[in-house]
Amino acid sequence: MIKVGIVGGTGYTGAELLRLLVTHPGCEVIAITSRSEAGRPVADLFPNLRGHSDLVFIKPDPARLQGCDLVFFATPNGVAMTQAPELLAAGVRIIDLAADFRIADQGVWEHWYGMRHACPDLLAEAVYGLPEINRQAVKQARLVANPGCYPTAVALGFLPLLEAGLVETEHLIADAKSGVSGAGRKASVAGLMSEAGESFKAYAIAGHRHQPEIRQTLSQAVSGDVGLTFVPHLAPMIRGIEATLYARLNDATVDLQGLFEARYRDEPFVDVLPSGSHPETRSVRGANHCRIAVHRPLDGDVAVVSSVIDNLLKGAAGQGVQNMNLMYGLSEDCGLNHPALLP
């Protein structure tokens, strides 16, 4: 049994991780920390866990965490980088669900996250935990940077087109929509149901932190630079991301459906829908799958991809568990093998 620790378990990502791990047959959560809730049972904060977990939040405690095989960071950005070196030195492996190790270029990271990086020397070692491109590296990794939610949905949708060199890469467009749980579990006016319910809006059009993360992944796929316009939106629902992607085709005769099916044939968590389909976010609610459809509107020269994930699963905790499974030689879908909750 993998001994797992979770740092920062009071947010939605931490809660989702716990929900997945309490029924995971290959691991045991032995410590979950929260400065503000120390001493409180997790099932008190998250009543869905009543009867499933007797864990009690503890204060962040290096000794307890160093007894773990693996530590997940479900913390705000900027926390994992301050604790990672010590844990790694103690032989603990790490999956950071936040952004500290996602961007290889220190300067770019510091620009977008507005702080100095605490351990830039680890950036090169950190493996970007998108199994669909880095499966082998994840298996060996000491430090996994779990991808962001938008980047996962967008990258999985664009990759087949880019890897095949089928589209112009200067003006890619990703129009993404997220449920409100993506904003986390923290008191705010903007996140109130009275504010976010029954309404829809774009945000951060001028620039969003996930843009450089996506660009990095797409650029690697083409071994060159890509141009990307990324616009996130807030949708009046709790879970789910849908990304609609637009790219100009170099060659309008290619079999896009066949291309996508071939690319993801062996992927346990990427499902290419039949030709003509439109994926719904609810088809992945609570599940780790990404479902994708590809179209060529009016038989023109633009490829349109629609990609959906659950932002808390394949967009965060689920992908984290998928990475853990890879790191410890378990079946990749261990503990993740249940259908989405629909309706």
Place this chain on the structure above:
Amino acid sequence: MIKVGIVGGTGYTGAELLRLLVTHPGCEVIAITSRSEAGRPVADLFPNLRGHSDLVFIKPDPARLQGCDLVFFATPNGVAMTQAPELLAAGVRIIDLAADFRIADQGVWEHWYGMRHACPDLLAEAVYGLPEINRQAVKQARLVANPGCYPTAVALGFLPLLEAGLVETEHLIADAKSGVSGAGRKASVAGLMSEAGESFKAYAIAGHRHQPEIRQTLSQAVSGDVGLTFVPHLAPMIRGIEATLYARLNDATVDLQGLFEARYRDEPFVDVLPSGSHPETRSVRGANHCRIAVHRPLDGDVAVVSSVIDNLLKGAAGQGVQNMNLMYGLSEDCGLNHPALLP
């Protein structure tokens, strides 16, 4: 492996049953019928099942169903009663998720359901499948009448008070609220999101079919007649039932919290919350639990119970699986042992 058939698999109850059974370790679904969708893969209708089930809807076919050990009816009211005798004769056990066998009194049933009962002789044999009162009988049953959604939430909330003889039984009040999936998956104007969203209303105040079903259960608990006012409401959400129950106490000094905890101590799916709590429907979303809190407002002589379930789980398919587990000697929570999806 129990060989399971499902009759009527295109509604939400059938889909939920399938969702539970595809990961259930003790059974295999070998046939699922639908007159309208015959020939279509179930994963085509319910995309959350893609990759989890290769089943294809078949036309209702007695031969195929008679090869099952157990058949679930997830059909409209009035269907199971026409097919039950033949299946039972063939040695197949039955769990009816509809209402055909829930009410022992044929006249009362025919009054509320507006049709003649097709096999009244089976009414006496049918076991009302609320494990918390009929566990032993369910184990032996050939024919289980799975309780209604409202009746489950209301009965579990009232039972401790009634069994202990603590309340006046002439004027019980149950004010219940349900998400829209309770109305099923059929085309209607009233069920449109434009109609049911962002709004709340009572319905069927003059009388609802679940009232006699609840009264039957409560009357058995007191070995006498009870008076019950039951008012259902439609809440703008997909899943969940909350029932707030009101009863006058004979004795205002009793320890209600202790009473409820004692009553349900050994129940795997009834969770009495700590004193002062208020259960939320989301704490049971996708899970088979009923969570209950009991209060005595302003220290007066009225007991108020709040009881929540997921109408598709403990209120339908989940309770059906619980009954199946009992009928076949499996652990009662087999295949039902996962936390609710929250948020």
Place this chain on the structure above:
Amino acid sequence: MIKVGIVGGTGYTGAELLRLLVTHPGCEVIAITSRSEAGRPVADLFPNLRGHSDLVFIKPDPARLQGCDLVFFATPNGVAMTQAPELLAAGVRIIDLAADFRIADQGVWEHWYGMRHACPDLLAEAVYGLPEINRQAVKQARLVANPGCYPTAVALGFLPLLEAGLVETEHLIADAKSGVSGAGRKASVAGLMSEAGESFKAYAIAGHRHQPEIRQTLSQAVSGDVGLTFVPHLAPMIRGIEATLYARLNDATVDLQGLFEARYRDEPFVDVLPSGSHPETRSVRGANHCRIAVHRPLDGDVAVVSSVIDNLLKGAAGQGVQNMNLMYGLSEDCGLNHPALLP
């Protein structure tokens, strides 16, 4: 033109008041205060008011408010009572949308609101602004205590039964459900859409501040004491209150429909629906109406009333404008004469 001031304009009640007043033909808002947003245009905070109002929040300023004919307090509880004496002394009339003057008994008020009352001598003068019982007094009032949202919905539903002496008054039950805007516009975790969406729960079962307010109104209607169990619930929608009321009839032969229709025949904002109806909250969304239906389930001895309002209109700002119209001799529905927004 009535010169109106609004103290505390950054909450939903203040915003709704402003929405109503910018198109009201008989008044002009000349000052709106907010300590935190002083200097900011109201249309910046509430973009629906862009093009409708050039008002800018100002710091609370006695001089500016004393130049008003009428001041609305849309503040948290406990603010109006500290400023009312000075404004009244300056000849300004007041409508308090908060609770400071709603309960005549100082001790009861202090118990439930957890603070000393700052001007108990004004309690006797304050008029409880429910026009359906206090229309004449409101017209003359200097100081109007605008009723709470739940109390309005509950009182209007019970009044015909109580005034006619038709029900037992010891064990009245009010099961009320509210949208989330009732909790106000302040940062919180509990109000996040991720927490309050797609879920339903009771709260404050042990006791809620609106219980004594409702009891006061109902007791006056019967010139005696009433017993009331009041349980509020949170529904996953933004606006709307539905209250389902239960009372035992002394006389089960009375024509309840006729009784209700007669009681409210001349009321501009209380609409008794036809026999057999069930009011929906959306039928009053954005409108000042209360819609009511009365039933006698299964022809028994319990009367059930369902009453709906928009908590921000008839439950707060709309009723405030109705009271203003009465105080200044305008048509009672002036500025309130538009249909609800449906769907």
Place this chain on the structure above:
Amino acid sequence: MIKVGIVGGTGYTGAELLRLLVTHPGCEVIAITSRSEAGRPVADLFPNLRGHSDLVFIKPDPARLQGCDLVFFATPNGVAMTQAPELLAAGVRIIDLAADFRIADQGVWEHWYGMRHACPDLLAEAVYGLPEINRQAVKQARLVANPGCYPTAVALGFLPLLEAGLVETEHLIADAKSGVSGAGRKASVAGLMSEAGESFKAYAIAGHRHQPEIRQTLSQAVSGDVGLTFVPHLAPMIRGIEATLYARLNDATVDLQGLFEARYRDEPFVDVLPSGSHPETRSVRGANHCRIAVHRPLDGDVAVVSSVIDNLLKGAAGQGVQNMNLMYGLSEDCGLNHPALLP
């Protein structure tokens, strides 16, 4: 007083039209038709209209309609074209809220709408009722083709860029999201709250009827052909459209904010938000406004416009009333001058 008739008043567009017209000071609805609901009071179907309208649905009746000055068609596509010639001959003016007269090219129309056009000779006369481009023509029109909901949101967002010749016109992209009321008030499974709630999806990616309508408007703006990829999405809310538009700039130095403000300075219903803003659909809920923001992400060469409307107001009935006001010389905002409902 303009004597108005409404053909097809049982859908959301018809109901919204009625909601606007019952308080409109310049017109009187003298007839509203519905084959299925003839004889039923409209306030029975739409309870928000109780107390506001005594109208009763009548069977379609040429005589009654010919007594009108103006007839609105709020019917499915293909109805107005069969009745328009007779009404026009009788001197009645027409505003068609459906699509019969929106596309000037008969062949294109017949291709997308799958039927023969019944009166192609009227296509040339019909005025496309987008006041922001056709104000003068609308004033004189006998027959107004009220624009579609998506086309209104998309065209108003693109027009300033196109009219100024600032963007490449071959590869315009419009990613649009709509609330569910856009699908109308008809029984369906897909529109159930259980299906459409808490989920998000793209639809009709391969091609949607509004694409040629939008292209027609944009092509006129540039006096040439434009290439447009248009992808609509279904958002889990009742009202509102948000369109995010992408276009490559020819000249990245232009002041986009100034351009948009200048273009719409005198428009009563187009509101250009301050630089850096993101419009929310709720800011126009129930109001006839279109609110727009323009951005240049990361100071690059792509312009991104976000445009929001209420699909039932500026996207249908509200724009219809705006056109009526123009046709009869009333103030353009007559009856439309109220703020949106927020929250």
